[in-house]
Amino acid sequence: DTEVTQTPKHLVMGMTNKKSLKCEQHMGHRAMYWYKQKAKKPPELMFVYSYEKLSINESVPSRFSPECPNSSLLNLHLHALQPEDSALYLCASSHHFGTGAYNEQFFGPGTRLTVL
Amino acid sequence: TQLLEQSPQFLSIQEGENLTVYCNSSSVFSSLQWYRQEPGEGPVLLVTVVTGGEVKKLKRLTFQFGDARKDSSLHITAAQPGDTGLYLCAGARGKLIFGQGTELSVKP
Numbered sequence: 001d002t003e004v005t006q007t008p009k010h011l012v013m014g015m016t017n018k019k020s021l022k023c024e025q026h027m028g029h030r031a032m033y034w035y036k037q038k039a040k041k042p043p044e045l046m047f048v049y050s051y052e053k054l055s056i057n058e059s060v061p062s063r064f065s066p067e068c069p070n071s072s073l074l075n076l077h078l079h080a081l082q083p084e085d086s087a088l089y090l091c092a093s094s095h096h097f098g099t100g101a102y103n104e105q106f107f108g109p110g111t112r113l114t115v116l
Numbered sequence: 117t118q119l120l121e122q123s124p125q126f127l128s129i130q131e132g133e134n135l136t137v138y139c140n141s142s143s144v145f146s147s148l149q150w151y152r153q154e155p156g157e158g159p160v161l162l163v164t165v166v167t168g169g170e171v172k173k174l175k176r177l178t179f180q181f182g183d184a185r186k187d188s189s190l191h192i193t194a195a196q197p198g199d200t201g202l203y204l205c206a207g208a209r210g211k212l213i214f215g216q217g218t219e220l221s222v223k224p
Contacts, residue, residue: 004158042204042214043159056211090158098210104149105212107158 004108006091012114015081021111023074023091031055031097032074033105034066035090043090043107049074050097081115088112119143120207122215130223132194137203137218140187145207148188150179153202162190195222 004025013019023032031050035043048056049068057066063085065077074091092105121140129135139148147166151159163172165181165188172179176199178191192199200222206212 006158040202040217040219042206042217045211048211088156092158103147103208104161104164105206106161107151109158110156112156 004091004093004106006089006108006111008111009109010112010114012116013078013081014116015083017081018077018079020078021076021089021091021113023076023108024072025093025106025108026072027093027106028071029093029095029106030071031094031103032068033092033094034064034074034076035092035107036085037088037090037110039088047076048097055097078113081113083115086113086115119209119213120205120215122205122218124218125216126219128221128223129195131196133222135192135195135220137190137205137220138187139189139205139207139215141207141213142186143207143209143213144185145209145213146185147208148181148185149206149208149212150188150190151204151206153204154200159202159204195220197222197224 007022034046037043046060047066052068067075088110090110091108094103094105149164150162153159163179168183168185170181176193180189203218205215
């Protein structure tokens with residue numbers, strides 16, 4: 001199994017809603033990532049988990065709350081989002097996090113989030 | 117500060133033409149990855165280059181890593197409409213540093 005899966009594919013939510021994005025990989029990777037991507041721009045890193053511990057938070061607002069229940073799963077909990085948070089949210093995984101030469105990241109298909 | 121400069125940002129060509137996309141930096145990377153992304157989908161890894169001067173070929177795509185591991189290029193021979201998409205280079209320095217992307221459109 002060489003894929004990263006994400007659910008849901010699309011999500012529309014109001015500014016007062018609470019929702020969660022889910023990501024799963026079964027490649028035995030020990031690093032998982034959340035990215036936010038606006039149309040035709042490169043992905044922007046939000047969070048990095050390494051061995052199920054939060055390693056990097058790129059100054060993301062607290063209305064985004066990541067969770068890594070185990071080495072295969074990564075969630076992103078959403079609460080009180082703003083319309084400008086509408087974007088494609090991508091999950092990725094790699095063998096490890098660090099400066100290793102072959103730490104290629106494999107991306108999921110993304111969740112298209114629209115905040116009304 | 118943009119650590120990885122990718123050019124051109126937009127490219128519209130006819131089927132059968134050749135093209136080259138460049139990624140340049142003043143920083144050294146342990147590796148450099150190239151991705152292709154279609155609208156509404158996640159980036160798909162095309163190749164990883166690791167060794168300075170390395171050249172890798174993937175069918176009509178040729179990837180090169182600079183001798184100093186600061187720059188890379190992607191050359192596509194005889195482009196086809198199926199090559200249309202957003203091409204992203206990303207240098208590895210712990211986390212990935214992405215270039216701005218090249219939006220390629222190949223018209224039949």
